[in-house]
Amino acid sequence: MWSAKKTKEEMQNWIESDKPNEYAFAIRTLAEDRLIGDIELDGINWSNGNCWVGIGIGDREFWGKGYGTDAMRVILRFAFMELNLHRVSLDVFEYNPRAIRSYEKAGFKIEGRVRQALNRNGRRWDDIHMGILREEWERDA
Numbered sequence: 001m002w003s004a005k006k007t008k009e010e011m012q013n014w015i016e017s018d019k020p021n022e023y024a025f026a027i028r029t030l031a032e033d034r035l036i037g038d039i040e041l042d043g044i045n046w047s048n049g050n051c052w053v054g055i056g057i058g059d060r061e062f063w064g065k066g067y068g069t070d071a072m073r074v075i076l077r078f079a080f081m082e083l084n085l086h087r088v089s090l091d092v093f094e095y096n097p098r099a100i101r102s103y104e105k106a107g108f109k110i111e112g113r114v115r116q117a118l119n120r121n122g123r124r125w126d127d128i129h130m131g132i133l134r135e136e137w138e139r140d141a
Helices: 008-016 067-082 097-105 136-139
Strands: 024-026 035-045 050-057 087-093 109-120 123-133
Touching: 024 067, 050 067, 050 097, 050 136, 067 087, 067 136, 087 097, 087 109, 097 109, 097 123, 109 136
Parallel strands: 050 087
Antiparallel strands: 024 035, 035 050, 087 123, 109 123
């Protein structure tokens, strides 16, 4: 995933790496073409048409401005229309309600949770599993 500590060259190499079960893309602002994060489809199971999606927006100044939701909508279109996948899954921790809302806006549904899976700053948090099926995406797109 994207890290503020990665250089532009490291990001470029990672995104351009040739992995048959992974597609990674940079997230850039339209106005300034500034690199702000990444999004990837990973663990693609071609037989079943399933994969995982991961996203990271590094700099907090770009959080809550719709970049993540927009990037998620674009990659879902790629997953379902270009790769012909059936399902996309993700995991998100309960302490991140902004991300959960963004995923729900993109069409993801909460499918389950692993209760108290993470101990962070002395508090236990659930790991929430979310997914979207192609027919749900097509209906809502």
